[in-house]
Amino acid sequence: MRATPFALAALACAALLCGCTGDPETKVVDATAVEHGAALFRDPSIAGTRFNRYACSTCHEAVAGDAGDAMLPGAPLAGAVERPHYWGGQEVDLLGAINHCLYFFMTKDLPWTADEPAAQAIYAYLESLPSDGDAAEAVSFTPVYTLRDPSPGDPGKGELIHERACASCHGRARSGEGRLVERAPALPDQTLEEHPLGEYTELERRMVFVEKVRHGAFIGYGGQMPPFSAEVLSDEEFGDLLSFYELP
Ligand code: HEC
Ligand code: HEC
Incomplete structure (x- = not known):
């Protein structure tokens, strides 16, 4: 079986989605692709469905540290265009990695294709971010399959x-x-x-x-x-x- 992240969840979600009216249109920012991508990164309407409240920036920093001390579930995305693989090695394609987020978290039923304007703007934005240090290295991501009950703490x-x-x-x-x-x-x-x-x-x-x-x-x-x-x-x-x- 092809290893999409946690492949099991796909079936559970698909049934919930329908083509509904009243979905937001993404605002087209009259600017360069990079600026347009920067705006889209922080805009929940990027998913084109009124059921979504998240922006990419809800879960990802653009550059490590730019959300202060927030503990975000997704990795910082500066350097992502150069990474060898994504989702802890479960996905090799950048567009595929983004489509998992759109589908599983942002309730977008149809994946982006490479000629989708929003995908191109996001790509231009991600490519413009500084990829110094180890930003372009694969990010370590260990999903916890076997649950452990953590010991009491502070x-x-x-x-x-x-x-x-x-x-x-x-x-x-x-x-x-x-x-x-x-x-x-x-x-x-x-x-x-x-x-x-x-x-x-x-x-x-x-x-x-x-x-x-x-x-x-x-x-x-x-x-x-x-x-x-x-x-x-x-x-x-x-x-x-x-x-x-x-x-x-
Ligand atoms: C609700 C939270 C959430 C939202 C919203 C979200 N993501 Fe993610 N994203 C994740 C998680 C969790 C992962 C898996 C951990 C990881 O590898 O970053 C992930 C992984 C990724 C990866 C792979 C990173 C890597 O190096 O492994 C990319 C690229 C990505 N997301 C881009 C996006 C973009 C672009 C958007 C907006 C269109 C977006 N994500 C929206 C949570 C989210
Ligand atoms: C990006 C948004 C987001 C973040 C961050 C987040 N949650 Fe949630 N959480 C949700 C949503 C939305 C639900 C409602 C159920 C669903 O859609 O998954 C939920 C549901 C839950 C539930 C209810 C589970 C149940 O079966 O009744 C618990 C418990 C929970 N979250 C704990 C946490 C804890 C603890 C954290 C921080 C470590 C956290 N969540 C971070 C979005 C989030």
């Missing part, structure tokens, strides 16, 4: 992890204030309410968090949440986060 550090890794989509802890995606639950409260004790054991409730964060929309899960690899979020940091959520 809730103070966990609070910061929530802000750096989760708040961009889920909003503030407990209230969900400022969330980007309406159906992203307020963490941890709403998820715990949806998995009440009695119906679920303490361990099962904890594992809902572990599975979702490690598998995102993959491995039997649907939805639009990206997976967090071992490189982006260590088990120790994850333990801090679960302690901040007061999950026993």
